[in-house]
Amino acid sequence: MKPPPFAYLRAESVEQALTALRQHGDEARILAGGQSLLPMLNMRLTRPAILIDIMRIGALREATVSNGMLAVGAGMRQASLLGRASLAREVPLLAASLPWVGHYQTRARGTVCGSVAHADPSAEIPLCLIALSGSIRLRSARKRRTVPAETFFTGTMMTERADEEMIEAVLLPLAKPGCGYAFAEAARRHGDFAITACAAVAEADRLRLAVGGVADRPVARDLPRLDGSALDDALNDFAWSLGARDDMHATARYRRDLVRKLGRKVLEEAVSCRR
Amino acid sequence: MPQMKAGSRHPVRFTLNGAPASIEAEPRTLLSDALRHHLGATGTHVGCEHGVCGTCTVVIDGAPARSCLTLAVQAEGCDIRTVEGLSPLADRLGILQAAFRRHHALQCGFCTPGILMSLDIFLKSASSPTEEELRDVLGGHLCRCTGYAPIIAAALDAAAALREDAHV
Numbered sequence: 220m221k222p223p224p225f226a227y228l229r230a231e232s233v234e235q236a237l238t239a240l241r242q243h244g245d246e247a248r249i250l251a252g253g254q255s256l257l258p259m260l261n262m263r264l265t266r267p268a269i270l271i272d273i274m275r276i277g278a279l280r281e282a283t284v285s286n287g288m289l290a291v292g293a294g295m296r297q298a299s300l301l302g303r304a305s306l307a308r309e310v311p312l313l314a315a316s317l318p319w320v321g322h323y324q325t326r327a328r329g330t331v332c333g334s335v336a337h338a339d340p341s342a343e344i345p346l347c348l349i350a351l352s353g354s355i356r357l358r359s360a361r362k363r364r365t366v367p368a369e370t371f372f373t374g375t376m377m378t379e380r381a382d383e384e385m386i387e388a389v390l391l392p393l394a395k396p397g398c399g400y401a402f403a404e405a406a407r408r409h410g411d412f413a414i415t416a417c418a419a420v421a422e423a424d425r426l427r428l429a430v431g432g433v434a435d436r437p438v439a440r441d442l443p444r445l446d447g448s449a450l451d452d453a454l455n456d457f458a459w460s461l462g463a464r465d466d467m468h469a470t471a472r473y474r475r476d477l478v479r480k481l482g483r484k485v486l487e488e489a490v491s492c493r494r
Numbered sequence: 495m496p497q498m499k500a501g502s503r504h505p506v507r508f509t510l511n512g513a514p515a516s517i518e519a520e521p522r523t524l525l526s527d528a529l530r531h532h533l534g535a536t537g538t539h540v541g542c543e544h545g546v547c548g549t550c551t552v553v554i555d556g557a558p559a560r561s562c563l564t565l566a567v568q569a570e571g572c573d574i575r576t577v578e579g580l581s582p583l584a585d586r587l588g589i590l591q592a593a594f595r596r597h598h599a600l601q602c603g604f605c606t607p608g609i610l611m612s613l614d615i616f617l618k619s620a621s622s623p624t625e626e627e628l629r630d631v632l633g634g635h636l637c638r639c640t641g642y643a644p645i646i647a648a649a650l651d652a653a654a655a656l657r658e659d660a661h662v
Contacts, residue, residue: 220543220562224500227521227567239497250568257563258544261524269497270521272568298557322634324548324612327557328564410633 222260226269233278236271236385237360243269245382250274252296254321254329255337279387284309288390290356297326297334297344310391312351312400312418316343319402322410332386335371338378341413341432343404344389345372349437350418350429351392355379358387365390372436398422401488403481404432407468414469415477421489428454428482433461433474445490454479498567508569510535511579519566525559526550528566529576537577537607541636548635551608552576553615558634577607580614589659590614593652594645601639609635613649621660623653 227250230236240247246268250256259265273279279294282303289309291300297320300306300313307314320326320334320343334344335355347353348368355371357364357380371379380386394400404416416431429439440457443449458478463471498504503518510533517532524543529535529552541547543562550561553575580588587595590613600606609632616631617623628649632642 221524221527222522222565224520224522226500227498227565229567229570250565253563253565253568254545254560257524257560257565260522261544261562268500270565274568318630322548323616323631324551324558324560324634325545325563328554328559408633409630 220261222257223263223266225260225267227272228269229272229275231275233273233276233358233387234360236273236276237358237383239269239271240385241360241383247271247382249293249336249385251293251333251336252329253333254325255333255339273385284393287393288353289313289393290388290390291331292388293330293332293386295331297321297329297331298323300331301326309393310347310351311394312402312420313344313347313391315400315402316347316404316416316418319343319404319406319409319413319416325410332389335389336378336380336386338372338376338436339412340375340435340437341416342437343402343413343416343431346416346418346429346431346437347402348389348391349431349439350420350427352439353389353391355386356388356390357381357384359384363387369439375435395422397493399489399491399493401485401492403485403488405477405481412468415474415481417478417481417485419482419485419489421486421493423493426486426490428457428486430457430461430478430482433458433463433478435462442486445486450483450486451479454482457482504567506566506570508571509573511575515574517566521565521567523566524562525552525564525566525569525574526561528569529561529574532566535576535578539604539607541604546636547605547608548612549605549608551611551635553611556615558612558615575611575615577610580610588614589655590617590649590652593648593655597644597648597651599640599644599648605635605637605639609637609645613652617649617653617656621653621657623649625650 248267250270279292399421413432431437458475463474539549541549
């Protein structure tokens with residue numbers, strides 16, 4: 220359980236990191252908090268030739284609000300964002316789900332963008348991005364582009380990111396007045412990978428549910444009104460559409476049931492906390 | 495800064511429990527192994543080596559960290575605290591350690607160094623922790639001896655003793 224050999228570059232600027240990425244392509248991996256990458260390295264599931272450490276780049280460590288979005292930089296640790304006093308007002312869904320990301324000890328090191336780059340299908344932060352229709356700002360030595368979360372996640376640990384690109388920031392829409400948000404998850408222990416996680420957004424004329432841990436990526440769907448009889452059928456359709464499979468943690472049937480039950484629970488909670 | 499080559503050793507300097515430490519490590523060397531093998535600081539234990547069990551937890555720049563999920567080269571210039579730094583004197587236990595002893599919060603002791611480091615840094619930020627908060631912190635550790643209840647009792651007791659200590 221030791222990593223294979225690799226070279227290491229402690230980048231001092233974003234430009235330096237991007238130049239190295241361009242030079243090494245798919246042989247390079249960005250190292251941020253390391254809470255997803257180091258287990259992969261220790262288990263030798265990945266064998267990069269070089270790691271590019273971006274955690275000494277001060278400019279990436281910030282979260283800023285502009286144009287109705289909270290932009291979280293690639294160097295911001297999950298614990299730092301969770302400690303941001305205004306987060307519950309700015310992006311309440313993220314504030315509700317961050318305590319479920321890993322453990323106290325891994326949140327202290329792991330970054331928000333690192334979890335997005337890793338793209339585990341059960342991860343909470345990608346789920347929030349999908350629920351809120353957020354986006355991911357990618358940057359290479361040549362250009363910048365912003366990709367909507369819906370098209371960014373392409374499969375289990377697979378994303379739209381090109382080899383020479385790094386995530387510079389993730390963009391989360393700020394809470395809108397009159398909207399409610401809720402999050403819930405089922406896992407063996409608090410902090411373990413979610414068997415199923417649900418995030419709900421309730422707007423004046425729209426209900427949206429996002430589900431993680433069932434399909435190969437987080438998936439969102441707009442649903443009918445809460446008080447109508449159509450909701451149960453819609454939740455059931457949604458649950459079946461996700462292609463749940465049995466694994467060592469849970470059966471497909473249990474996962475579908477969680478989508479129906481947890482889904483309804485978070486939708487009701489989101490509607491009740493509209494403000 | 496130049497790239498560090500794979501397979502060769504590079505100087506890394508950091509502070510370990512208040513004293514300067516310097517080692518030569520390959521980029522792939524884990525901090526847990528650097529502490530144990532390069533510096534002989536074997537108080538930090540190594541369990542699962544993929545971040546699940548928590549026994550290798552140390553404190554880096556005032557925050558808890560799995561030393562098995564940290565490269566030694568990432569520790570350059572950092573302030574690292576390990577279980578060896580918890581006691582005030584060689585033959586004295588710290589307040590948290592003494593509470594662990596009183597409450598039988600360990601049996602085999604393998605998981606204890608990591609749990610002590612997590613609780614030590616957590617109690618610095620939360621002087622009156624609830625049992626629920628302590629359970630959340632302990633959620634990042636595995637202990638197969640105690641059933642966790644005596645660990646919670648010890649942490650609550652230590653928090654009370656630390657509050658007392660702060661008033662003196």
